[in-house]
Amino acid sequence: MSEADIADLIKLLSLEARGDVRGTAMEYVLGVTADKNAGPAFFHKKKELVHAVSEVTKDKRYLPVAREAWLALVNISAMGDEHLEQLTNEGCLERGLEIVLDTESTFPDEVSMLLGNLTRREESAKRLLAIKGENGKSIIFKLCDIFCKGPAYNKKGTFHHLANVLLNVTQLIEGRQEIMLRAGTGCVLQKLLPFTLNQDSIIRRGGVISTIRNCCFSSGDHEWLLSDEVDILPHILLPLIGPEELDEDDMDGMPDELQYQPEDKEREADADLRKLLIECLFQLCSTKEARKIMRDKKVYPVLRELHKWEPEEDVQNRCEEVVQLLITPEEEDKRPDDFRKLEIPENFDDPESQKESATVQIGAPQGYYLANQHNT
Numbered sequence: 158m159s160e161a162d163i164a165d166l167i168k169l170l171s172l173e174a175r176g177d178v179r180g181t182a183m184e185y186v187l188g189v190t191a192d193k194n195a196g197p198a199f200f201h202k203k204k205e206l207v208h209a210v211s212e213v214t215k216d217k218r219y220l221p222v223a224r225e226a227w228l229a230l231v232n233i234s235a236m237g238d239e240h241l242e243q244l245t246n247e248g249c250l251e252r253g254l255e256i257v258l259d260t261e262s263t264f265p266d267e268v269s270m271l272l273g274n275l276t277r278r279e280e281s282a283k284r285l286l287a288i289k290g291e292n293g294k295s296i297i298f299k300l301c302d303i304f305c306k307g308p309a310y311n312k313k314g315t316f317h318h319l320a321n322v323l324l325n326v327t328q329l330i331e332g333r334q335e336i337m338l339r340a341g342t343g344c345v346l347q348k349l350l351p352f353t354l355n356q357d358s359i360i361r362r363g364g365v366i367s368t369i370r371n372c373c374f375s376s377g378d379h380e381w382l383l384s385d386e387v388d389i390l391p392h393i394l395l396p397l398i399g400p401e402e403l404d405e406d407d408m409d410g411m412p413d414e415l416q417y418q419p420e421d422k423e424r425e426a427d428a429d430l431r432k433l434l435i436e437c438l439f440q441l442c443s444t445k446e447a448r449k450i451m452r453d454k455k456v457y458p459v460l461r462e463l464h465k466w467e468p469e470e471d472v473q474n475r476c477e478e479v480v481q482l483l484i485t486p487e488e489e490d491k492r493p494d495d496f497r498k499l500e501i502p503e504n505f506d507d508p509e510s511q512k513e514s515a516t517v518q519i520g521a522p523q524g525y526y527l528a529n530q531h532n533t
Contacts, residue, residue, distance in 0.1 A: 158199070163206055170209040176219045183213055183225045190232035197236045204243055207233060211247050224264045227253075227271060234274035241278045250275055250284060254296065257303065257319070265314035273321035282326045286335065295335050297326060301345045304361075317357070320364020323349070327371035337372055343386075346372055350392040353434070359427060366433045369393065373440035379447040383454075390454055391415055393437050396425035397463050407458035415459065428469045435460075435475045442482040449487075457483050 158166075168174065169182035186206075190196050200207060210233065213226035230249065233240050244250075253268040253275075262268075276282040290296040303310045304319040326332035336345050352365040369389065373382070382389045391412045398415060400422040408416045425431045438456065441447045460480050467473045 163203065167205055167209045170213055172212060172216060176222065179213065180219060180222045183222050183229070186210060187225045187229045190229045196232065200233055200236060200240070207240060207243055208247065211244060211249060214252060220263055224267060227264060227267045231267065231270045231274060234271060238278065241275055241281065245275055245278065245281045245284065250281060251288070254288065258299065260311050262311060263313055265311055265316065266318060269316060269318035269322070273318050273325065276322050276325035279329070282329055282332065286326055286329070286332055297332070297335050298345060301348060305348050315358065317361040320361045320368070324364050324367040324371060327368050333372050333375050336368070337375065337378055347387055350389060353392045353396055363427070363430050366430055370433050370437045370440065373437050376444050379441055379444050380450070383441065383447055383450045390451070390456070393434050394456065394459050397431060397434055398422060398459055399424050399462060399466055401462045403458055407455060409455070410453050411455040424463070424466070428472055432472045432475055435472065435479055438479045439475065442479055445487060448482060452483055
């Protein structure tokens, strides 16, 4: 498409154009964004066109056209960092929040997907955390509340995709501090824990599990996370438990909700999520006191049975790593109290031996990409 054609398209997208004309132009643009081959090249270095699409989201009169604009931005934001920066700078983050917070909004889920893409960028995640909501607290508290309420907050949304906003902001220390802020009524993280078993959406379940994993990087909070005050362990282990019967010795000290599972108890079906859950345990094993708590609460029998059942080799291997940490007597373990602080020589390049230096996970690595949305 020539520069003149692009200029004409931008005029057709203008809020000053007739609604039906703008709608037709927007439908065309959305179709282009859904093409993974042609889309990125079409929008590369076309800031004026991206800006025009962003402006269409402000259309209050023709809401279906505005919805298609938001969907187009979801795809555009998945095309590269150049678009993430531009869309954030144009205020899409704040404008999107207004829609998610509005209990009468007609397309909060579409906008939630865009927020999930935008906050993959560190600067955007920090910008979100800096926005103040009720009582001067970070807006993240309100988003957690909306996420937990789901359709009860707005019947036109599920808010599943806010899970990835949460995991994106918890890649930052300040994000984890907000999620784990201790208050008289408990911390926000506690409200998220039950969703590790949620079967309504793998996006919701996976986003929460990844958020928990990110929080487990805060080694100074391990004892608190494992205490009765937060009680994080059952929510990590329940998805890993199957129907196998455990003997009394295995269950002595094990949290009550982990004992005596029904015959039809199923483990988490997604191998990647099982691996993430095991990585939560691996991070918790980084401190000596946390390892003691996990031994006392009988994490090992759960992992033993999981290992027998686990069909995926890489998940098995990760499971073995945690088991090794748990069964090694502390007097034989020469690592520091927090083994992640162990310095690795500069010339040490064995990647298999450096797994302990894993980084905090960033949500939706490739971003959400919505194919053929113009037909929905």
